[in-house]
Amino acid sequence: MSREPTAGAPAVEVRGLHVDLGGTPILTGVDLTVAAGEWVTVIGPNGAGKSTLLRAVGGLLPAPGAITLFGTPSAALRRRDRARVVATVAQSPVVPPGMSVLDYVLLGRTPYIPALGRESTADVDAVHEVLGRLDLSGFHRRELATLSGGERQRVFLARALAQGATLLLLDEPTSALDIGHQQDVLELVDQLRREHGLTVLATMHDLSLAGEYADRMVMLAGGRVVAAGTPPEVLTEELLATHYRASVRVVPGAHGPLVVPVRPTRP
């Protein structure tokens, strides 16, 4: 998978990130670097802190001093300015009843709309363009709540793209989709990334899919990074056995290792 040349500061730099939620340590000293244009996927067992890491990078959790975005400390960014640089697609975004696809995607223009103002023609045009780009033109009047899972995921992506950010944070972008739509969405993200020089930081549960699309992977377990590197370096039978307590066979594939679960032999 081709990598965009990295010029200047990395898109994301996390140094010694600690996060406590309600007194429980969730992340304990996480380091992470994502170069501009790169696709990095964070994997790890349930409760490893993947979503928390993404929330911290997206500015949704206070992480003073630990996170730098494109060379600027995240904490020094005003919220609107950060929103123009980082767009997040949550794991299961709220679908407001009655809201049309057009209106939902238009919410992505919020960081460009003056406080208490309204969207300009340019904002509406930008949204129509994104909708066309994602084959959603026929959907703009539809109510978001009536769309199928795959269509919805594309609309969530459209909202993030309408935000105009170059860094895309995707929390489990495929968790609600069947296998065909999973591939569709990831292909789309990869295509957009290559065409527009986006940087992608994602969390995923499907390890084979994760390995096929990521340039690099980071494995979290118990709130810390336990492995990082290219997919073949991270997706090994030993690491998966240790940290997921999973019995798997790793088979080399054309785009990355394929992880196949194997029923454990009873002792």
Add this chain to the structure above:
Amino acid sequence: MTGPLPAPRPAGLLSAARPTGSPPVARPAGLRKRWLVAGLFAVLVALVAGVSLGPVSLPPGSVAAELLNLFPGVHLDSGLTEREIAIVTELRLPRVVLGLLVGGLLALAGGCYQGVFRNPLADPYLLGVAAGAGLAVTAAIALGGGGRQGTLSGLPMTIPLAAFAGSLLAVTMTYVLGAAGGRRGSPAMLILAGVAVSAFLSAGQTYLLQRNADTIQPVYSWLLGRLATAGWHDVLLVLPYAALTTVVVLLHRRELDVLAVGDDEARSLGLHPQRTRYLLIAAASLGTAAAVSATGLIGFVGIIVPHTVRLLAGSSYRVILPMSLLFGGAFLALTDVVARTAAAPAEVPIGVVTALLGGPFFVLVLRTARRVLT
């Protein structure tokens, strides 16, 4: 904050520009002209009907002419006698205008609470806000000696401020109690908390009334909700607070649409959801307080009107809020016509009429909102 940050992709960079000359096929949510016209028409109908109908029925055409005469430079012959003109301008008009203001405020506050709490059942009454304002006004009257000669007319202009303090106290209690069930309380929790707070504050009010029996009579009629004694003084009492509430809430109508996708998303879109929420709660509570100070406890307007608007005109707060203001005003002014003609010459308290309409409507909303609540 430019420096090393990459410039955001400008609008239109994603692909070649759309073919020029073709306007966008769909417009974003917003107040469509036909709904605005319908809302203004409803207000006008309520105004003319409210002034025409009553113990002395006046021809609507003459009333319309007399209303136009209020504008400088207009002199129409309405054919009304001096006495009838006095009925129009000094008795009925202020009453109708107060109805329009209070109904608009209660509906606007209801719609606003529904947005900030993301709760279809939120309403100034169910949240306990009105009870808080009611307790504060009762306390001010009972302990402060009350209005002139033991009546409620001639209350000082600061009464709405006391009511505002009471309503803020109530909404804070409801909010804190409702959130106690978890980091973010469920919609049902919030309403249950509102019911508890209402009961608590009403008990306080009853106690005050018992201890100050001499002031019971005026407060009691006020409790049931009344537009009856309205004069221009009451309109002036409400007007500044109504204006402030309306401006603040309507300015935030788009922010309320963003809040609909959740606090996390709103935050990652660059908003400060909690800050916006506190401001809007304060604004809606001020509006409720002003309405309660002038006309007592008139329930259900804040739930009937925004939900009807939502069903008819769409679910965007850019539509719901301005339309609630207009239709809420028209609704209450027309309800007042019913209240004073249904059992003429006696008057039914207007709060009784709105509750009669609102009870069944509430059940309807409850049925459609079941999915949200569970």
